[in-house]
Amino acid sequence: MTTHSRVLFTAPGRVTTETVDEPAAQLPPGHVRIAPHYLGICGSDLHVLHGGHPFARPPLVPGHELSAVVTETAPDVAGVAVGDRAVIDPIMACGTCRACRAGRPNLCEPPNVAGFRAPGFGRTSHVVPAANVHVAPADLPLDRLAFAEPLACAVHCLSRIPDPADREELLVIGAGTIGLTIVRALRVAGAGRITVQEPDPAKRALARRLGADAAVAPGELPDGAAFTGVIDVVAAQPTLAEATARVVPGGRVVVMGVPNGPREVPLPSMQRFERDLVGSAMYVPADFDTAIGWLADGRFDTEDLITDTFPLRDAEAAYRRAEAPDSIKVLVRLAD
Ligand SMILES: [Zn+2]
Ligand SMILES: [Zn+2]
Structure with missing residues (x-):
């Protein structure tokens, strides 16, 4: 058995942190195991929390903005290694439909996005497809790296x-x-x-x-x-x-x-x-690489934008804080 902790929206308006035991499962081909470090909270998460999202409703594990460290890779995985710092693209696209084949997985239907239809990222251990992993430079701080997802949204907007x-x-x-x-x-x-x-x-x-x-x-x-x-x-x-x-x-x-x-x-x-x-809706994989590049070389500074960081045990306070008009980006620290 392995033990991990996670954020859980138990019912509309209610956030808790829980610890669960799971059987140690083998990695499926093409997948990696990650240790999530920082989770960003965004308006769409709050929408889900309050039961206002069209299809994602509590109870669920939320989260789609994540920085993580890779802890294990399936034998067939190339290009991602244990110890890599990474951002995970939350769009779990089918890879075969017309939109996916055209390089627009953000238009895959139905949208299978972590924290909504797919399992959320607000947990201390997770298994994700290697194809969704964007490796970042080793010296990019993991809290800044968690901003890659909102930044990818902006990069995509510019492409429109x-x-x-x-x-x-x-x-x-x-x-x-x-x-x-x-x-x-x-x-x-x-x-x-x-x-x-x-x-x-x-x-x-x-x-x-x-x-x-x-x-x-x-x-x-x-x-x-x-x-x-x-x-x-x-x-x-x-x-x-x-x-x-x-x-x-x-x-x-x-x-x-x-x-x-x-x-x-x-x-x-x-x-x-x-x-x-x-x-403009979400992003395509190349937007993450642009975002990571800007964060890594300092062209995009998150100092004014990441206003708060809470430990996982205070997840409830983190989501409350994210509702305050004077917070910009609130992070939950999932690992020390
Ligand atoms: Zn978001
Ligand atoms: Zn698709």
Whole structure:
């Protein structure tokens, strides 16, 4: 038997830590065993915790943002070794469908993502496919490495607005964790002037520090202000209305937020003036490698973004803290 601990959402709103004994199982071919170190908490986890997610409901083990150390590899695994520091891609894609074959496993259906349909990462030992392991440099601290998943989301978002012309004059609506990460990622990857729209003054100040040229509260943009690209990280009806109204002819709107229902768009002006509207959802494997590279060479600094770290025994406090508006990224430390 082996003993490990895990975070468990027992019922809507209830978080606990539990220790379980499991028979020591042999690794399936193509898999590795990992010792998870840091788990990031994100808004979608809180959604699951409160019973508001469409299909992932308590009781379950949550977690999809993880840094880990590889502790065992199946004999047929190459490219991943015991002792490697790694990030685990939580998308357990089928690998054979049209989307997977096209290199877009984020579009595999149904989405089989750790912490939602697949077993969550909030545990001290886990077995994952080697194909989902992204090895990081040995000197990259494991807490920073846990930020690779939200950063991969931002890197992917940038790939949805690849034309430098669309990045000349950008509006980012919403400066929560992902909005702030996008601002910094835009600065790293190259962008012109960045304006952020966000109601919280502290987050506006942080957006400025991370590279935004201007940060305004909703309603503060002057009447004719227009942007070559708009990233809507909120995806509510008012923010989408603002995004589609503010984008220039031929410009692009990226829906990065998760809308909780249908939204209206002004189709006549979108059609007549070739304004593009695209979505961005999770990431593809290459986005993780870009994220790890930026974290490793210091271009992307997590200092202002990781606001709290809690030990596993205080997981409940960690999830409460993640709900506080003045936290950005809260981590749970799964191993010492
Ligand atoms: Zn997340
Ligand atoms: Zn697939």
